[in-house]
Structure formats: structure tokens, C-alpha cells
Amino acid sequence: LLTEGNHDLLIKAFGPDGKPVEVPARIRIPGADLSAPVRIAYPLNGVEVSGTVPIRVKVDPDLQRQKPYVTFFINKELKVLRNFPPYEYNWDTTKYVNGWHVLEAWTQSPDMAAPYKSRPVNVNVNNSGGFTQRQTIIEDLRTAEPQRAEAKPAGPPTPPPSRSIVLAPEPASSTGQPGRPARTAARPTAVGSSKPVEPSTTGRAVRTLPNPVAPSMTTAPDSLPRVAPSLVASAPVAPSVRPRPVAKVVRPTVKVQKGETLAAVSRKTGADVKEIARLNNLPEQARTQLPAGRSLIVPQVGAFDVAYDGVPIAFDVTPRFEAGIGLAPIRQVFEHTGGRLYWYGGTAQTVRAVNDTREIQLKIGDDRATVNNRSIKLERKPFIDTGRTLVPVSFFRDALDVQVQFDAATGRMSIRSK
Known part of the structure; x- marks a missing residue:
């Protein structure tokens, strides 16, 4: 369980005379075999990990x-299969107990005779707070039967040791009045001697308890003390409630570009032509050019929320409708599935997305994308808006094999796993 490299050891032994003998030594933990057909490149052997850890596997180029x-195996348990690079698996260590775990990776040989196996990698999971294994069955101690004593040979019965407390009778009142107890406390008299109690059913150590001594007992006073008026509870006072300020409703606007018509604004925002004309007191002439630079109020139908399996996703570029097509940034949706995105700029202008089951590649301005080496056509070409790549929401349906449904009443686009 040591990390790769050299380690200094100090071996100490004690002889019969009690004198220590020390011997220094050095061992070397070999590193990964770079010539192996398959090996775990990350994490390294003997390191401490926490949170989500990417397990990266390198495969021989000829074999690849x-x-x-x-x-991928964790503690001999199969986790996932990969048949395309990068060979990675995001391991959520928070679902595992703190301690040492074994990572392995296998792949088949060209002759399919025996699999190639990587050298096992031992890592120490150390998450803050650790992982709690919940106990599903809790024993009800109230219904547990008491421990039965072993059978003894016949003979005269012996009474068990008594632990009860017998109080002596109260002495006569010093006032001589019958029925009134004395002001002095009654003295308890213990019966039996100090003997060990029976073994605990929980397996704890046996203790010897002395005979308990009853506490001193005093009589109740003839009358209760008077309570000060200031301590008497008054009627409850209702808390003061300050009204919350009402947020102002800000209607979205769009600036008219040169040569745009009402129909062009409708295609750009996804709003209805009649609704835009009503909000801006314009005639419903879709082909009439609008003055450039004018700000038009548009209904809030262009923007929508996105929830994946009921969990809302936060965006820095708002998803919206354009020309009746729902658009959303691919990064936030794909990273919600546990995947990663890689951007290749310059002349490539390509996005590569990889998760446990998908490898997606698309190019800005190209309406064809590749999903696991399968070509898919997009409703609209991907484009960049404020540094984010926007794609049609229908592309998530085809690429991730999910269900996509828009609820006009709530303005939410719902993505659900099948």
C-alpha cells in the first residue's frame, strides 16, 4: 500500500536482554509498466483520494x-465498459467507506484467449465525515427475552439475593398529633448483602454494585409559595410581520435590427406575431419593415427552464425558442449527466463530449453530429452565444436517448431518462 518509488525502513528487534537492535533498509516500489497492454494511469498506487476521482486507463496503441x-473494476466489482478513448470512469468515492480500495482494468487480447489485466492499484479513500452505512434492521431491546439461568442440581431452593429497599416505619410525630408525619427523614434499611449483578446481555463487563441507599425523604410543605405577579404569563403577543417588497415585473425586450420585419422578430424570439403587435401597439402587418434600433416588448415565451429528471439546471446563457425550435447550451445539460466537454478552437471549432455511455462530437455551423460513431442530423446548426455552444433540445433526445417534453403552462422543458 506504499506509493511508487523508494522508501526507507527501520527494522527494530529486542533481544532476550531487552536491548534493541536496529537495521536500516530501503525498498523500491516499481512504477507502472509502460509497456503493458493496459494500465491505470491515474490515480497512482498508494495515494489518498476523495470526492469524484477520474480513473484513467491507457491502452496499447496497436490494441486500441x-x-x-x-x-473497470472496483473491489472486484464491475463498474462500466468502454470501447472508445478516452478510457475514463468518474468514480464517486463518497458512496464508499473510508479506507483502502482496489482498482483494476481488463481488456481482451487479440486472440480472445485470456484478458489483459492491469496491475491492481490501491488507493485510500478519505472523505470528510466518511460514508455512513445505514442500519436497516434495528433490534428492539424491549422485546428481548431475559437471559435464562443454567439448570442446577436438585436441592433445597436458595432465595436469590435481594436488592430491594425496605423503609423503616415512620416514628411518631413530635407534636403527638396523629396522622401528621414527622419533619425528619425516614432512614432506609437495606436487606441483603453486596453481590455481583447478572451478566449484561450486551456483553459488557460485569461490575459489583453495593446495596443502593435510598435518598432522604422530606414531607411536602403545607402550602405553596406565592408567585410574583411579574412572573405570571400574560397573553401571547403576535409577532410583527413586515410585508415583503413586491418585485417589479420586467418585460423582456428585443432591439430591432436594420431591415427586420415583425415576422423576423417573431422567428427570432419564438413569440407570436399578433402578441408582439398587441404589446407594442403595432398593426399586424408581418412583412412591414420596422424602424431600426427600436426596442420591442416580447412575451416571455421565448425563454424556458430546463429540468433533468426533475432537477432544475442552472444556465449562464438562457435557453430559448427561436423560429419554433428550443435551444439550450450543451455544456450544462451534458455535465449534469456526469460527462465532460472538450473544446477545440481555431479552425476546428469542435465540441467533444464524453460520459459513461456516450461520445459526442459536433462542429459549429454543421448540422451533422456524431454519437458513438453514428451520424445524427440536427434541427438547426450549432452556434455560439456568449461563449456557449447552443444546440436544439431535440438533439438531447436523439443523442442521450431521453424523453423531452415542453410544458407551456409552467414554461419548463422536461428531460427524463428512459
Whole structure:
């Protein structure tokens, strides 16, 4: 369980005379075999990990051309298969107990005779607070039967040791009045001697308890003390409630570009032509050019929220309708599935997205995308808006094999796993 590299050891032994003998030594933990057909490149052996850890596997280039399946194992338990690079698996260590765990990766050999196995990697999971294993069955101690004593040979019965407390009778009142107890406390008299109690059913150590001594007992006073008026509870006072300020409703606007018509604004925002004309006191002439630079009020139908399996997703570029097509940034939606995005700028202008089951590649301005080496046509070409790549929402349906449905009443686009 040591990390790779050299480690200094100090071996100490004690002889019969009690004198120590020390011997220094050095061991070397070899690193990963770079020539192995399959090996775990990250994490390294013996390191401490926490949170979500990417397990990266390197495959021999000649073997990689055959597109082999790489199998990820954690503690001998199969987790996921990969047949395309990068061979990665995001391991959520918060679902595992703190301590040492073994990582392995396998792939098949070209002759399919025996799998290639990576050298096991031991890592120490150390999350803050650790992982709590919930106990599903809780024993009800109230219904537990008491421990039965072993059978003893026949003979005269012996009474069990008594632990009860017997109080001596109260002495006569010093006033001589019958029925009134004395002001002095009654003295308890213990019966029995100090003996060990029975063994606990929970397996704890046995203790010897002395005979308990009853506390001193005094009589109640003849009358209760008077309570000061200031301490008497008054009627409850209702808390003061300050009204919350009402937020002002800000209607979205759009600035008219040169040569745009009402129909062009409708296609750009996804709003109805009649609704835009009503809000801005314009005639419903879709083909009439509008003055450039004018701000038009548009209904809030262009923007919408997105929820994946009921969990809302936060965006820095708002999803919206344009020309009747729902658009949303691909990064936030895909990262919600546990995947990663890679951007290749310059002349490539390409997005590469990888998660546990998908590898997606699309190019800005190209209406064809590749999903696991399968070509898919998009409703609209991907484009960049404020540094984010926007794609049609229908692309998530085709690429991620999910259900997509828009609720006009709530303004939410719902994405659900099948």
C-alpha cells in the first residue's frame, strides 16, 4: 500500500536482554509498466483520494486500433465498459467507506484467449465525515427475552439475593398529633448483602454494585409559595410581520435590427406575431419593415427552464425558442449527466463530449453530429452565444436517448431518462 518509488525502513528487534537492535533498509516500489497492454494511469498506487476521482486507463496503441472493450473494476466489482478513448470512469468515492480500495482494468487480447489485466492499484479513500452505512434492521431491546439461568442440581431452593429497599416505619410525630408525619427523614434499611449483578446481555463487563441507599425523604410543605405577579404569563403577543417588497415585473425586450420585419422578430424570439403587435401597439402587418434600433416588448415565451429528471439546471446563457425550435447550451445539460466537454478552437471549432455511455462530437455551423460513431442530423446548426455552444433540445433526445417534453403552462422543458 506504499506509493511508487523508494522508501526507507527501520527494522527494530529486542533481544532476550531487552536491548534493541536496529537495521536500516530501503525498498523500491516499481512504477507502472509502460509497456503493458493496459494500465491505470491515474490515480497512482498508494495515494489518498476523495470526492469524484477520474480513473484513467491507457491502452496499447496497436490494441486500441481494434476498439477493444475496457472493463473497470472496483473491489472486484464491475463498474462500466468502454470501447472508445478516452478510457475514463468518474468514480464517486463518497458512496464508499473510508479506507483502502482496489482498482483494476481488463481488456481482451487479440486472440480472445485470456484478458489483459492491469496491475491492481490501491488507493485510500478519505472523505470528510466518511460514508455512513445505514442500519436497516434495528433490534428492539424491549422485546428481548431475559437471559435464562443454567439448570442446577436438585436441592433445597436458595432465595436469590435481594436488592430491594425496605423503609423503616415512620416514628411518631413530635407534636403527638396523629396522622401528621414527622419533619425528619425516614432512614432506609437495606436487606441483603453486596453481590455481583447478572451478566449484561450486551456483553459488557460485569461490575459489583453495593446495596443502593435510598435518598432522604422530606414531607411536602403545607402550602405553596406565592408567585410574583411579574412572573405570571400574560397573553401571547403576535409577532410583527413586515410585508415583503413586491418585485417589479420586467418585460423582456428585443432591439430591432436594420431591415427586420415583425415576422423576423417573431422567428427570432419564438413569440407570436399578433402578441408582439398587441404589446407594442403595432398593426399586424408581418412583412412591414420596422424602424431600426427600436426596442420591442416580447412575451416571455421565448425563454424556458430546463429540468433533468426533475432537477432544475442552472444556465449562464438562457435557453430559448427561436423560429419554433428550443435551444439550450450543451455544456450544462451534458455535465449534469456526469460527462465532460472538450473544446477545440481555431479552425476546428469542435465540441467533444464524453460520459459513461456516450461520445459526442459536433462542429459549429454543421448540422451533422456524431454519437458513438453514428451520424445524427440536427434541427438547426450549432452556434455560439456568449461563449456557449447552443444546440436544439431535440438533439438531447436523439443523442442521450431521453424523453423531452415542453410544458407551456409552467414554461419548463422536461428531460427524463428512459
